[in-house]
Amino acid sequence: MAVTSPEQRTEWSRLTAQLSSEYPDYDVTIEVLDPEIGDNQMVERLPFEGVTYDDRDDVLVVAVGGKDQRYPVVLRHVIHHPRDLVVDQNPQGAALKVTDESGTTTLVSLLRPRDGGQAP
Numbered sequence: 001m002a003v004t005s006p007e008q009r010t011e012w013s014r015l016t017a018q019l020s021s022e023y024p025d026y027d028v029t030i031e032v033l034d035p036e037i038g039d040n041q042m043v044e045r046l047p048f049e050g051v052t053y054d055d056r057d058d059v060l061v062v063a064v065g066g067k068d069q070r071y072p073v074v075l076r077h078v079i080h081h082p083r084d085l086v087v088d089q090n091p092q093g094a095a096l097k098v099t100d101e102s103g104t105t106t107l108v109s110l111l112r113p114r115d116g117g118q119a120p
Contacts, residue, residue, distance in 0.1 A: 012053040020050035
């Protein structure tokens with residue numbers, strides 16, 4: 001498991017690039033846990049396109065879709081001003097827990113595709 005803190009933001013770009021290259025054929029599920037609004041599932045098992053952290057704009061972006069005719073367009077989930085990033089890699093895939101400055105937590109699960117795609 002890789003646990004990063006605000007002091008390690010210099011590693012966030014490298015870590016997100018590594019996840020994007022290691023899980024290209026995985027599915028992604030995104031759930032937002034907002035203390036005021038409640039829990040909301042944003043994406044369920046869509047093709048994973050990639051994840052990036054832009055330190056200049058201080059945003060973490062999870063991109064889904066764009067892989068085939070079923071999902072021809074890439075959709076992006078943007079997390080503004082993340083303050084904590086926790087990544088857990090395991091044999092089934094990977095999980096990211098991102099908390100932004102407002103206290104909203106986004107859970108991103110990278111899952112083996114249901115069609116039996118190969119693991120990295």
